[in-house]
Amino acid sequence: MRHIREVLRLHYSVGMSQRAVASSLGLAQGTVSKYLNRTRRAGVTWPLPPELEIVDDRYDKGSLLITSQVPVSLWHDVIADPTLGDAILDRFIHNAHRIELKGDSLRRRAGEKNTA
Numbered sequence: 001m002r003h004i005r006e007v008l009r010l011h012y013s014v015g016m017s018q019r020a021v022a023s024s025l026g027l028a029q030g031t032v033s034k035y036l037n038r039t040r041r042a043g044v045t046w047p048l049p050p051e052l053e054i055v056d057d058r059y060d061k062g063s064l065l066i067t068s069q070v071p072v073s074l075w076h077d078v079i080a081d082p083t084l085g086d087a088i089l090d091r092f093i094h095n096a097h098r099i100e101l102k103g104d105s106l107r108r109r110a111g112e113k114n115t116a
Contacts, residue, residue, distance in 0.1 A: 003027065005048065005056065007035045012046040042083045049084055056091070066092065071100075 003025060010021045011032075018036065022029040048056070058064040070078055079085035 003031075004035050004039065007032055008039060008044075008046045008048070011036060042087075043081075044083065044087070049081075064092075072098070 006025060007021055007027075010016045010024060011018065016024065018032045019029055021027075022032045025032075047053075068075075075089060076082065076085050079088065
């Protein structure tokens, strides 16, 4: 992702040609072209959306703890943009340790005790 981010920045913000970007990053020109085509097809824009920036900043650098009351199977429905949802979820799921809690809510149990 670091290379893709830098390719997008150099090409769109700095205005460098694909050849110049490839030379600057030590990548093959075909790789730069592939990155630009993939992001264009996926509808990814520059600058990257803030949601993707947060996830990308933590990716492979440290832990990211996410809690949700929404089951993982419904996360795509919650994230309105499917392309952005795929990008974010790919980073979450890769190397993830998932813990799903089952059973009644402790708050619900405590509330039932207080009303009884």
